[in-house]
Amino acid sequence: xxxxxxxxxxxxxxxxxxxxxxxxxxxxxxxxxxxxxxxxxxxxxxxxxxxxxxxxxxxxxxxxxxxxxxxxxxxxxxxxxxxxxxxxxxxxxxxxxxxxxxxxxxxxxxx
Amino acid sequence: xxxxxxxxxxxxxxxxxxxxxxxxxxxxxxxxxxxxxxxxxxxxxxxxxxxxxxxxxxxxxxxxxxxxxxxxxxxxxxxxxxxxxxxxxxxxxxxxxxxxxxxxxxxxxxxxxx
Numbered sequence: 001x002x003x004x005x006x007x008x009x010x011x012x013x014x015x016x017x018x019x020x021x022x023x024x025x026x027x028x029x030x031x032x033x034x035x036x037x038x039x040x041x042x043x044x045x046x047x048x049x050x051x052x053x054x055x056x057x058x059x060x061x062x063x064x065x066x067x068x069x070x071x072x073x074x075x076x077x078x079x080x081x082x083x084x085x086x087x088x089x090x091x092x093x094x095x096x097x098x099x100x101x102x103x104x105x106x107x108x109x110x111x
Numbered sequence: 112x113x114x115x116x117x118x119x120x121x122x123x124x125x126x127x128x129x130x131x132x133x134x135x136x137x138x139x140x141x142x143x144x145x146x147x148x149x150x151x152x153x154x155x156x157x158x159x160x161x162x163x164x165x166x167x168x169x170x171x172x173x174x175x176x177x178x179x180x181x182x183x184x185x186x187x188x189x190x191x192x193x194x195x196x197x198x199x200x201x202x203x204x205x206x207x208x209x210x211x212x213x214x215x216x217x218x219x220x221x222x223x224x225x
Contacts, residue, residue, distance in 0.1 A: 004153075034213045043202060043216040044154070051210075088154070092209055098144065098167060099214060101154040 003027065004091050006102035014110050019076040021105050023089030026070070032092035033065055035074045038104065039085045048074060079109045113137065115217035117203050123223045129191040132220045134203030136185070142206040143186050144214065145178060149199040157201075160186060172197075193224045 005024045013019045021035075032051050036044035050056045050063040050072070062075040072091075076083055086104040093100065116135040124130050136143045145157040157176070158168040162183035171178070175194070180186040190197055200221050204214035 002153075032210050032213070036213075036216075043218045044214075046213045046215070049211075049213055090213070092213075094210070097209070098156050098159055099209060100156065101146075103153045 002102075003100045004089055004102035006089050006105050008103050009106040010108050011105055012108045012110055013079050015079060015081060017079050019079045019083065019107055019109070021074040021076075021087050021089075021107065023072045023074075023102055024070055025072065025089075025091045025100075027091065027093045028067075028070065030067075030070075030091045030093045033063070033072045034090040034092070034099065035061075035063060035072075036088040036090060036101075037085045038088060044088055076107075079107075081109045081111050083107060084109050115203055115205050115215050117201075117217035117220050119220055120218060121221045121223075123225060124193055126195055126224055127192045129189065130193055130222060132188045132190075132201055132203075132222070134186045134188070134217055136203070136205030137207075137215055140205035140207050140215075141183070142209060143180060144204045144206070145186070145188055146202045146204065147199050148202065148219075149196075154202065157188075190222075193222075195224050198222055198224045 035048040038044045048063040050065045056063045060077045064073045086106045088104040089102040090099045143160040148154045156170040159166040160180045177189045200219045202219045203217040
């Protein structure tokens with residue numbers, strides 16, 4: 001079982017729709033959860049972080065965390081073509097003092 | 112605030128040669144990490160420095176890889192001798208506090224071993 005699992009996609013959504021990206025993790029002791037966006041040929045860029053159960057909203061982005069289900073998600077409202085990128089789910093486990101990444105989901109927003 | 116700087120951005124070397132990658136973290140970030148992404152795979156942890164000390168090097172593939180962070184500032188990652196399977200993108204990241212802020216990544220070094 002991978003430590004952080006994501007569907008690699010591609011996930012295609014029409015412009016203006018809601019994109020839903022999902023992630024599960026294996027370490028129940030995980031403390032912090034991050035979403036990074038990576039454009040092709042570029043470095044990952046942190047876009048959201050979440051630490052407690054529930055939703056966290058920032059502009060068009062909403063991160064959701066359910067520790068009981070070991071599940072993290074990212075919703076992107078009013079998707080734009082500029083949102084087309086790979087979205088990496090990342091999990092910090094205090095015991096290991098490092099962040100583990102999923103393979104990333106490639107999102108394509110179709111104009 | 113200057114970001115995390117890595118160089119070279121690209122390197123093409125022959126099998127058996129030596130390559131040294133450099134990372135300059137954000138000033139004041141004690142935590143420095145090296146990661147590697149091989150095509151089609153996850154970004155994988157290599158090692159973690161806290162200041163000049165290696166906190167965790169469990170991800171280093173083998174003893175052909177040597178990382179240093181003299182003086183707790185910039186870090187180098189040397190691959191000697193390079194093998195074909197070492198090809199990939201090597202990312203450096205730094206953080207003031209991982210728990211609260213996550214990482215800031217450098218732009219990466221794309222290493223191709225031929």
